[in-house]
Amino acid sequence: MRRGELYRVAKPSPLDPKSYRVFVVVSRQVLIHSRFSTVICAPVYSAYDGLSTQVSIGIEEGLKHDSSIHCDELVSLPKSTLTHYVGSLSPQKIQELNQALSIALELLD
Numbered sequence: 001m002r003r004g005e006l007y008r009v010a011k012p013s014p015l016d017p018k019s020y021r022v023f024v025v026v027s028r029q030v031l032i033h034s035r036f037s038t039v040i041c042a043p044v045y046s047a048y049d050g051l052s053t054q055v056s057i058g059i060e061e062g063l064k065h066d067s068s069i070h071c072d073e074l075v076s077l078p079k080s081t082l083t084h085y086v087g088s089l090s091p092q093k094i095q096e097l098n099q100a101l102s103i104a105l106e107l108l109d
Contacts, residue, residue, distance in 0.1 A: 062087020
């Protein structure tokens with residue numbers, strides 16, 4: 001498992017109307033390889049509102065259609081649920097993800 005990889009997760013929450021949802025791993029690599037059982041992820045939705053905290057992705061990343069990563073909705077998921085690999089982000093998309101996360105978490109000066 002690596003930062004920037006996309007995984008399909010079955011019913012991530014009882015409140016989620018979808019039977020599965022795609023998530024992008026955003027935790028730093030050292031945490032992913034640690035003994036901790038969870039990683040921080042951002043959900044992927046088909047809706048794209050053009051917000052600075054969203055990253056547009058699509059077929060190039062292994063998805064069936066255009067979607068977006070929503071960095072305002074970070075969640076902690078058990079590593080054991082991230083078993084259905086979908087694809088990964090390019091270095092350019094990782095840069096866009098980093099920017100969106102910085103804005104979402106107000107880390108910019």
